[in-house]
Amino acid sequence: xxxxxxxxxxxxxxxxxxxxxxxxxxxxxxxxxxxxxxxxxxxxxxxxxxxxxxxxxxxxxxxxxxxxxxxxxxxxxxxxxxxxxxxxxxxxxxxxxxxxxxxxxxxxxxxxxxxxxxxxxxxxxxxxxxxxxxxxxxxxxxxxxxxxxxxxxxxxxxxxxxxxxxxxxxxxxxxxxxxxxxxxxxxxxxxxxxxxxxxxxxxxxxxxxxxxxxxxxxxxxxxxxxxxxxxxxxxxxxxxxxxxxxxxxxxxxxxxxxxxxxxxxxxxxxxxxxxxxxxxxxxxxxxxxxxxxxxxxxxxxxxxxxxxxxxxxxxxxxxxxxxxxxxxxxxxxxxxxxxxxxxxxxxxxxxxxxxxxxxxxxxxxxxxxxxxxxxxxxxxxxxxxxxxxxxxxxxxx
Numbered sequence: 476x477x478x479x480x481x482x483x484x485x486x487x488x489x490x491x492x493x494x495x496x497x498x499x500x501x502x503x504x505x506x507x508x509x510x511x512x513x514x515x516x517x518x519x520x521x522x523x524x525x526x527x528x529x530x531x532x533x534x535x536x537x538x539x540x541x542x543x544x545x546x547x548x549x550x551x552x553x554x555x556x557x558x559x560x561x562x563x564x565x566x567x568x569x570x571x572x573x574x575x576x577x578x579x580x581x582x583x584x585x586x587x588x589x590x591x592x593x594x595x596x597x598x599x600x601x602x603x604x605x606x607x608x609x610x611x612x613x614x615x616x617x618x619x620x621x622x623x624x625x626x627x628x629x630x631x632x633x634x635x636x637x638x639x640x641x642x643x644x645x646x647x648x649x650x651x652x653x654x655x656x657x658x659x660x661x662x663x664x665x666x667x668x669x670x671x672x673x674x675x676x677x678x679x680x681x682x683x684x685x686x687x688x689x690x691x692x693x694x695x696x697x698x699x700x701x702x703x704x705x706x707x708x709x710x711x712x713x714x715x716x717x718x719x720x721x722x723x724x725x726x727x728x729x730x731x732x733x734x735x736x737x738x739x740x741x742x743x744x745x746x747x748x749x750x751x752x753x754x755x756x757x758x759x760x761x762x763x764x765x766x767x768x769x770x771x772x773x774x775x776x777x778x779x780x781x782x783x784x785x786x787x788x789x790x791x792x793x794x795x796x797x798x799x800x801x802x803x804x805x806x807x808x809x810x811x812x813x814x815x816x817x818x819x820x821x822x823x824x825x826x827x828x829x830x831x832x833x834x835x836x837x838x839x840x841x842x843x844x845x846x847x848x849x850x851x852x853x854x855x856x857x858x859x860x861x862x863x864x865x866x867x868x869x870x871x872x
Contacts, residue, residue, distance in 0.1 A: 484658040485658045485661060485839050485840060486840070487658065487662075488658035488659060488660075488661045488662035488665070489662065489836070489840075491662050492517075492661065492665035492666035492669065493665045493668075493669045493674055494669075495662075495666045496665065496666040496667065496674065497669045497670075497674065498510070499514075499670055510670075511598070514598050514666060514667060515599065515601055516601065517662075517666050517667065518598050518600045518663065518667055519600035519601045519602065519603075520660070520663050521600075521664055521667070522600040522603045522828075523600075523604060524656060524659075524663075525828045525832065526604055527653075528653065528817070528831075529608060529828075530607070530609075531645070531648065531649075532615075532814075532817050532821075533608045533609060533610055533611070533614070533615035533818065534609070534641070534645050535645055535649070535814055535815055535818075536615040536616060536619055536815065536818050537618055537619045537622075537638075537641070538638060538641045538642040538644075538645045539642060539645070539815060540616070540619035540620070540800070540801065541618075541619045541623040542623070542635070542638050542639055542642050543623065543761060544619070544623025544624055544626075544627060545622075545623045545624075545627045545638070546627075555758075557860060557863050558755055558758055558860050559758075559762065561763075561856045561859060562763040562856060563762065563800075565702075565763065565765060565852065565856070566762075566763060566764050566765055566768050566798070566799040567768075567795055567796060567798075567799050569695055569768050569769050570768045570769070570772045570791075570795035570798060570799070571792075571795060572695070572769075573691060573768065573769045573772040573773050574772055574786075574791050574795065576691060576773075577687070577777070577786070578786065581683070581684075581687070581776055581777055581780055582780060584687075585679075585680050585683055585780045585781050586781070587781060587782065587783040588676040588680070598667055598670060598671065611822070613822060616797075616801070616818070620800075622638065649814065653814070657835065657839060660832070660835075661832070661835070661839075664829075664836065665677075677833075680777055680778075680781045681836075681837060681840075683777065684773060684777045685841060687773055688770050688773050688774070688841060689841070689844055691769050691773070692765075692769055692770075692844055692848040693848075695765055695766075695848065695852070696848060696851045696852065696855075697712075699765075699852045699855035699856070700712055700714070700715055700855050702855065702859070703855040703856075703858040703859050706858075706859045706863075711745075711858055714745045714854075714858065717741050717744040717745050718741050718745070718851055718854045721734055721737050721738040721741045721850050721851065721853075722847045722850065723847070724737045724738075724850075725847040725849070725851075726843045726844065726846070726847045729842050729843050729846050731760040731761070731846055731849050731853075732760055732761075734760075734846075735756060735757055735760055738760070738850055738853060738854065739752055739753065739756050741854055742755075742756055742857045745854065745857075745858060746861075747857045748861055748864065751857065751861045751864050752857055755853070755857040755860050755861075756853055759852075759853035759856050759857070760850070760853060763849055763852050763856060764799070764802045764849055765852045766844065766845030766846060766847065766848030766852075767813070767816075767845050767846075768795070768798050768799070768802075769848070770812075770841055771798060771813065771820070771834070771838065772791065772794075772798075774834050774837045774838060775791075775794075775834060776791070778826075778830050778833050778837075779830075782830060791824075793823060794823045794824060797823070798819065801815055801816055802815050802816055812838065812842075812845070813834060813838035813839070817831060817835075
């Protein structure tokens with residue numbers, strides 16, 4: 476229920492901010508000192524929040540990716556490699572499929588949003604505070620890879636303990652400060668957009684993205700079970716009925732980790748061996764991120780087109796490849812995927828703070844369906860890993 480509350484607060488923030496921003500035009504006070512001051516006050520909060528978020532991004536990357544890679548390395552066994560390959564491979568493929576579909580469809584559905592209706596400086600924040608990150612995003616990524624892979628191959632645990640403590644601190648900041656304030660931040664953003672006269676174009680863009688994202692997520696679930704059917708030489712579309720409890724649980728919790736107990740029961744009901752399910756389902760909960768990838772690729776493309784930019788394959792190919800790694804062990808909270816990926820979005824796609832706010836709003840508002848896609852895909856991967864395990868056993872016997 477807690478996560479439903481977050482979604483409800485997010486929707487409330489969007490509606491409240493939009494109505495407040497539109498009030499200026501409705502009552503003819505769009506240029507009055509009082510109305511402009513209110514919007515500027517909300518813009519000030521949004522500016523301060525964005526600065527703090529930018530400061531936290533490298534810490535999120537270092538703490539979660541470092542610990543995630545270190546712990547994944549300790550779980551290695553004969554099935555680890557094939558599970559990792561399937562999870563990462565399907566995640567990357569989902570990103571490229573999303574890119575090509577977006578390249579074909581989005582330019583017909585989304586038009587560049589025109590400039591401000593009011594003066595460009597009307598809603599500047601009253602003041603801003605620069606909070607420089609401790610280091611850049613790429614430095615954070617390389618540091619996380621180096622530390623994570625290194626700790627996975629040494630016997631010492633002291634540094635890993637320090638990184639786990641850092642992860643707990645960052646998780647606390649996310650769950651107690653950033654996540655609760657996201658609805659307020661989004662309300663401020665949509666108030667500014669509505670006051671500037673851009674709300675209807677923005678809502679149209681979001682609606683177009685929702686339709687394509689949700690449709691592609693459902694199609695991708697079907698494609699994963701088609702792949703499982705081909706690998707196992709068995710019609711696993713029939714197995715999808717046993718996966719429904721995990722799908723709807725994820726839809727409500729918005730957390731792959733919280734859905735693990737239900738997902739394990741679904742895997743058992745699909746005749747996945749218990750030892751395989753116990754290994755595969757928890758692992759895939761952190762590395763199989765098809766739903767998030769589809770949203771973060773299509774959403775980024777749509778926002779770029781609306782901003783008058785042209786998404787290119789040369790720009791998105793490395794971004795998609797890095798997404799599959801960057802979101803490993805993303806925070807176990809709603810929206811963790813986009814929080815972990817913000818560094819890539821800003822450094823590789825050149826997103827401005829305003830564009831980052833839009834991708835956060837988009838991802839949070841569809842996160843239930845993205846998580847449900849991830850969890851359902853975990854079941855297909857478990858079926859394939861189970862088949863490979865049987866083949867290995869027959870080979871060894």
